[in-house]
Structure formats: structure tokens, C-alpha cells
Amino acid sequence: MRYRLGDLGDAVLALAATALGLGVAVAALSEVAVDGPLPVLGIAVLVALGDYLTRPVLRLMAARTGAVGALLAGLAAQVLVLWAALELVPGVRIAGPHLVPAILLLAGAVMAVGRWLVGVNDPEYVLGDVLRRARSRARRAGQVRAPTRDPGMLLVLLDGVGRDTLSVAIEAGLAPTLYRWLRSGSHRLAGWWARPPTATPACQAGLLYGTSQAVPAFRWWDRRLGRLLESNRPGDAALVEDRLAAASGAAPLLGPEDVAVSMMFSGGAGTNVLVLSRAGREGIGPGPAFLRMFASPFVLVRSVLLTLAEMVKELFQAHRQRVRGVVPRVRRSARYVLARGLTNVLLRDLNTSIVAEHLVRGAPVVVVDLVDYDEIAHHAGPQRPEALRALEGLDRVLALLERVCEVAPREYRIVVASDHGQALGPTFADAYGTSLSELVTALMGDGPSAMDVSAPGELAPLAALLATLLPARPQRHRRTAPTSLPEVVVVGGGNLGSVWFPREETPLGLEEVHERWPRLVPGLAGHPGVGLVVARSAEGPVVAGAAGLRWLSSGRVEGEDPLAGWPARAAADLERAVGLDDAGDLLVVSAVSPMGHVHAFEGQVGSHGGIGGPQNEAILVHPADWPVDPGLCEDGTLVGAESLHAQLLSWLRREGLR
Helix, strand or coil: CCCCHHHHHHHHHHHHHHHHHHHHHHHHCCCEEECCHHHHHHHHHHHHHHHHHHHHHHHHHHHHHHHHHHHHHHHHHHHHHHHHHHHHCCCEEECCHHHHHHHHHHHHHHHHHHHHHHHCCCCHHHHHHHHHHHHHHHHHHCCCCCCCCEEEEEEEEECCCEHHHHHHHHHCCCCHHHHHHHHHCCEEEEEEECCCCCCHHHHHHHHHHCCCCCCCCCEEEECCCCEEEECCCHHHHHHHHHHHHHCCCCCCCCCCCCEEECCCCCCCCCEEECCHHHCCCCCCCCHHHHHHHHHCCCHHHHHHHHHHHHHHHHHHHHHHHHHHCCCCCCCCCHHHHHHHHHHHHHHHHHHHHHHHHHHHHCCCEEEEEECHHHHHHHHHCCCCHHHHHHHHHHHHHHHHHHHHHHHCCEEEEEEEECCCCCEECCCHHHHHCCCHHHHHHHHHCCCCCEEEECCCCCCHHHHHHHHHHCCCCCCCCCCCCHHHCCCEEEEEECCEEEEECCCCCCCCCHHHHHHHCCCHHHHHHCCCCEEEEEECCCCCCEEECCCEEEECCCCCEEECCCCCCCCCCHHHHHHHHHCCCCCCCEEEEECCCCCCCCCCCCCCCEECCCCCHHHHEEEEEEECCCCCCHHHEECCEEECHHHHHHHHHHHHHHCCCC
């Protein structure tokens, strides 16, 4: 086997970093003594060797015990390997084995701080072993940059990144990888129009199955089940995916040899890692990349410490917003502080490692959703410094995956897309002192029993991670008795609010709603924070504004046209949205300011879900020789995730991958 100079350099740097961390840890502990730097270097060498030798055993244990077993076995292996190295290397004196975890922690801390200062959450250290193995395998096969490699596709979803935000990041020098691709002509940037509901589950449903008819929002009332469905729950996500797969005309994007990572749905992939709809199911384990992440010396320690550092950074940045009086802003809770640390470091490292592992194994198509930017933008604002820095980190992930593709056994083409954009604005409650649910119940009168769901839901990747680590028994969901159902359910999803009357067997039309609660629709439509109210009627879907009505199918207008000043696609998009399965009896869209600011009906300063502002303008960065099919476009633009699905399928067929 021939090694190149770069491999030797990688090994030397890794060894030097480990030795430096160990040296500082040993120096900091008075109960440990070494005779110079050579013993420290010897410990580092033995640690690297021990890691290599224990991996097969750990991989076997992980296959039998799952993710928790992989985590515990990896931690135990790190401690045992380091202890053996400390005992075997001459010139090292240690007071007892109880110091080994402290040395491991301190060494990992030193390496984490150094990486944080130099690379700022750069996950490259996670990929060192993957790249070395890939280069070795490619050399043996004689396939490095060979034109005879089979084709493949890597689809990276940058959750929530709108076209406007990407342009700002490129101009600010925060997306050098994407800019290099566009500047060199290897890729082109095309936008696509995300139709409401501009929510991740709806967009992923359309992208993966070519239909999102069964996903009317992020959370919605299901009359058949008599309960609220939440797409970020593994059981509910599995139920929704079953409906998507059974839908007429559904065409799964992925096949049995393909891989889905950190998605809400599998899309037909044969291998699913951290996929919410598959999380916790029997036979779906963490895989070798999960093990490598947790078992490599100091990698887990560094990731955990960098996660803590990210949490400290979030506390500082939130404090800075308050001190500077930045508005609009929302309270950044302790739950979000933890979520940001996990998504921006631990999950990013884990996702990068998992994707790289399957690329070097030669999976035909790999799809991954990276949520880092989206989560920060919800709480800080779409183009605030911390959100743009998250996008900068994702750009570095693209650069790393590009390097993996260069040594992979397939000729991977990289496609980057987002599921929607985000729009800035103060929340509805902050702007007007009342929640949408409080407004609805006040206008209904007589104090109806109500269910208010306006708190942001748990991140799907985190829910999938927890379900993978700690799978729960499946629960049976029984239909709630009609007498115990609330009279009204109000759910906020960005600046799209949905109202259901669950005690009714079928959705109520505008005429029935007006007869029962004559103040409700006029009161909502006339509120300064509400832009549009959409309902069904005897003449078809209708939009109510403060001074007029518009029937969406016929275009007939009474009074002032409520859609005047809204995007040209508003009529078609809203007609579709109210016609989705289980769509609310009423849909409420917030007002949009002249600056494009919206009012989220949940606690988010950056939001998506409805229409208005830049939230509907998503991105598609594609290879230049994979042109967008004009026949799939409306006025030169792909409209809806279903059109993006058709375009991706067309490219896959062109490459012989379907």
C-alpha cells in the first residue's frame, strides 16, 4: 500500500494534537509525573494504536447494544486505553487509576479549546480517520479522480436558509465554499418557491414523496384520530409517512441502497440514521459512524466541551442583544441554549461523520438535513450575526464533504437546497399584547374551552437522537370522546395560524362559522396584526380582509381585494393550503409590514409557515451541467417542493440512479 505525504502529515498533526493535550493535562495534575516530552509522545502513540485495535470489538458491541451501548463502550474504551498507555510507557508515574478520567477530560478540553479558537466548531477533526481510510481504499482501487467511477448524488438541505440570507452571507465572505462553486461555474444558484405551509415537514414530504397533501402544518388537528398530530414526534412522523407513501401518485425519491440522515421522513431510503419517522424502530441502530464518533480518543470529549462552549456563547450573545436593545427579539430560554449547543456542535459533528461514512462506502444517493442555521435564526433573527455564523459553519461542512467526495468510490455531484426561508418580525403577542388563541376565544364569546398550541416544538433531529438512544415502546392512540374535545383548537406555525372546531365531524364553512360566531371572522380580519383569513365556503375557498372578500377559484371580489399588495402567487397558494387534508377550518395569516416583517403566532423572531416576506424564497444550488427543466417551472421558477422532487428525480434518472 502506498501512502502520500499528506497522509503522513495528517497523522503527525493528529499525534501532535493528542500529545499536546496529554502534556497539558499531565502538567496540570500534581499526582501525575513524566520524565520529559518523550513519554507523553509514547502515550499518544499507544492511545492511537489502542483506538485502532479496539474498534472491531466496539463495533460488534454497538451492533448488539445499540447507541447507548456504543456510547458507554466508547467511553470505557477510551479510559482503559489511556490507563494502559500510562502504565506501559516508561517514565510515567501516576498515583492511581482514578486520575485517568481526569486526564482524558483535561486533554480533551485542551484540544477542544484549541480547535474552537482556530477552527470555530470546525468538525474536520471528526473526519480525519474517515478521509484517511477513504484515500487508502481509493488508492487500492486506483479510483482517485478516475473518470470511470459510477455516479452518485449528495443532497444537503440547509434548513431555513432563504435566498436573501445566502446572498448576504456570500457578500459578507461567510460562505466561501458556495461562492467558489458559483464563481467557478461548477454550480448555479436557482431559487424555488416554497408554498404555504412553509414548514419543514410539509417541504420534506413534497421533496421526498412528491406530495404534501397529508401535511397541512407543523402541527394539526386530526379529526379521524380526534387528537393533535405533531410532526416532530417519532410516532406521529411514522404515521404521516405511512400516509405519504400510500398517497396516490407518491414516488419516493430514495431507493433501498440510498441513505437518509437527520431527515423527518425516510423517503424510501434503505438506510436511515437519525430519521425521525424511523427512530426507535426495531433493527434501526446507530451504525458504525455513530460508534466512531463516540469511540475515537477525545472526539466525544471535544464535542461535548465544544457544545458547552457554544452554550456559553449563546448566553453571551443573548445578553448582548438585551444590553444593546436589539429589536425585535424574543426570550432565549434555557431549553434553547441546550438545543443550540447540541445542534451547532454535537449533531453537526455527528451528521458530518455519518454522511462521510456513507459516501466512502459508496451509497448511490445520500440526503441530509442540517438544522443549525434554522434553529438559531428562529431565536436570534434570520440575518443576525449568530445566525450568519451558523451558516458559515455549514459552509465549512460543505467544504469537508466536498473533500470526502473527491476520494469516494463514486463520482458524487453535490446539490444544496433549502426547504424555505425565514422572515423577521416581532411576535404577534409582543406586538399586540395578546395571543392568537386569546383573540379567537374572545371573539367567539362565552369562554369556549380551547387548546392553544403556540410554543415552538422540539427539534426533529434532537427528537430522533433521543428516540435512537432511548427507544420507547409504541403507544396506541385512541380517539378522544367527542364530549371531552375542546370547542376550538388554535395552533401557531410561524405567521400561519390554524383554527379547528374539533367537535364538528367536518370542517365548518364560512357561512356556518359566521352564523355561530358572527364576530369571529370580521374581528380577525379587521385586527391590525392579521393580514388575511382563509376559509371554505359554498362557492369555494375565500379570503377575508379588513374591507373585502375574494373567492379564490373564481377571482370574484366584494369590496376591496384583500390580496392587493400580496405576492402574485398568494391566491393559488392559499387555495391549495386550505384544501389540504386536515387543514384548519380557518387559516389566519399575519400582517406583513412594508419592510417584509411578519408576526409569528409562536415565540419566534425569525419564522416561516405562511406567506409574506422572504420566507417563501428557498434556494437550489445545482451542478451547472444539471440544468433546471423549464417544463417543471412556472414563470421560470420551480414552485412547491413537489416540483423540486420532480427535478431531483429527473437528475437521478439522467445519471442512471433511477
